[in-house]
Amino acid sequence: MAESYTGDAYCVKCKEKKNFTGEVKVSDSGRRMAQGICPTCGTKLNRILGKA
Structure with missing residues (x-):
């Protein structure tokens, strides 16, 4: 199950x-990143998260 982020x-x-x-994704280097879509314009949003 994928972890979600709000x-x-x-x-x-x-x-x-x-x-x-x-949803939260983990890159090859171990960084956690939340990816979503802007509710206004539909552009992809990214936010780098801290360690778990």
Whole structure:
């Protein structure tokens, strides 16, 4: 089961922070990152998370 994340991230297209819901992914180097979609413009949002 994929871990979900609810919080805010900066949208480059809207140029402001937006609340989003997305899923947490782990990169090859072990970094955790939340990926979701901006509710306003539909751009992909990314937020790097701390260690678990």
